[in-house]
Amino acid sequence: MLSDTTILVALGGNALAPSAALGTVTEQFAQTRAAMDLIMPFIRQGYRLAITHGNGPQVGDELLRVELAADRVPPLPLGLCVAATQGTMGYMIEQSLQNALLDEDIHRDVVSLITQVLVDEHDPALERPDKFIGERYSRDKARQFADRYGWRIAEQEAGVWRRVVPSPRPVRINNARSIKHLVGMGSIVIASGGGGIPAYVMANGHFEGVDAVIDKDLAAAILGADIGAQEMYILTDVPEVYLDFRTDHQRPLRRMTVAEAQAHLDAGQFPTGSMGPKMEAAIQFIRQGGRKVVLTNTESIAKALVGESGTSVYD
């Protein structure tokens, strides 16, 4: 029996890779299969379900393939690399989850969609490329690539140069109507992988890709709202969110209102590189009509689903 509640789960790209180094495809498949233990509790409860996922290590690998082959094979721009990882990771998640469902004699389709995510062409972030992607280079080598491919580059640490791209805010998930329809009929939908393929709407109404990356948790918040999900689970690397994190008076937060979450965020409690965007995503999801967001880690997600772990954000 399907529940009336729709849940969106946002997996980190590292939940699907064996370690920071991505490992072989066999290892990635093994890790992806293991990650399905995080998803199955939601399905056993009969929830309507969508899944989104990061792609950091995976798109890094694809960028490197493109670059190493650039003299022989026309390079793929960043948006097409994201599209490629939506294909490869979508397939791995889809097949792994399908097999886990078969083991429990559950008959629901698992469907992976290629997803464009719309950003605002006037987003000021588009003028401030500050997200490091791809390989590390010497200054000279980085400049060569910059000249050749029109990259923007920046020094990440002394002597280490990398490509930088903007990270605009997601505004709308393309095909949300179709995704909602599939989720409504009980299909489990994998969408908006890697934060989605960034695109904007030109003056003539056409969609056009843009070389950028979108934060996958912020994209998840929009996806959740656009498909009418009531709850969102965001996987992170801690079982609960803490105040005064990594100080000697750090303390877990089990439950917050949106107003409290916003106040803690404004007070600088959540670092911009990690918990900050996740908390922003949580706040946005609730403000757009969501009922609950739970932030937790892979070890605690099953307990979080029954309210025994994790940090919940409510209206």
Added chain:
Amino acid sequence: MLSDTTILVALGGNALAPSAALGTVTEQFAQTRAAMDLIMPFIRQGYRLAITHGNGPQVGDELLRVELAADRVPPLPLGLCVAATQGTMGYMIEQSLQNALLDEDIHRDVVSLITQVLVDEHDPALERPDKFIGERYSRDKARQFADRYGWRIAEQEAGVWRRVVPSPRPVRINNARSIKHLVGMGSIVIASGGGGIPAYVMANGHFEGVDAVIDKDLAAAILGADIGAQEMYILTDVPEVYLDFRTDHQRPLRRMTVAEAQAHLDAGQFPTGSMGPKMEAAIQFIRQGGRKVVLTNTESIAKALVGESGTSVYD
């Protein structure tokens, strides 16, 4: 107004690339946009629509990227390369078609799905790898790859060695239920790109990928049947199918029954490398309940849609 008729259009991979050499992504996008002129007449008539496409040149490029980067980045097996092209090509077709729809103020979702296609694990073709893929090598170099990656290799012409993979028959399209649902609601669905990601069902019921390629027209026949399409249009390089093709008494066939098509096929009228599998696909689609198949080329498809060109196969 949506028509009650569902049509599946099968595009060749070369309809989406500027030439045999694939060209830059900008050129591929331009070609893909141009190819939407082939699709729009179906949409103007209000047909429910699914699209499938080949990926020959595109998967060749991805295989080469994987190979050239193999010392630095874990190689993707063939199935994941197909998945990657479903992502990249799905995105390009989806965005191009969406923009074409916007120009005519038509509001239908265009959705790309990652698609596994099931083959029979006992298909004798799996023991006979005979489909050449990827780069051309000297015998020594090909043997090195064979040893390193477990490739099967064969000599395609004197001194030219390539990887060979099997081409088993498609049996079932995964997620056909979800695809049918989307097509039914009016979304235009791109699915089973490149013939699909080949997988088989193991003794324990699990899906498992297999290093093979599936003929995209045969996969189209199964996709069409599985989603209940009434008509299928197969793009090829001739406006009509001919008897005694490329002889001085070649003559076009405008209309055939399945029995006639089968008789011509059995008589060797359609070469195995080109029209043969397309005619097999046509026969299979009709035998599984389809009403009509039209074989034609890009120049003639709009005329074929109104019965003024192309070769039609009926029950």
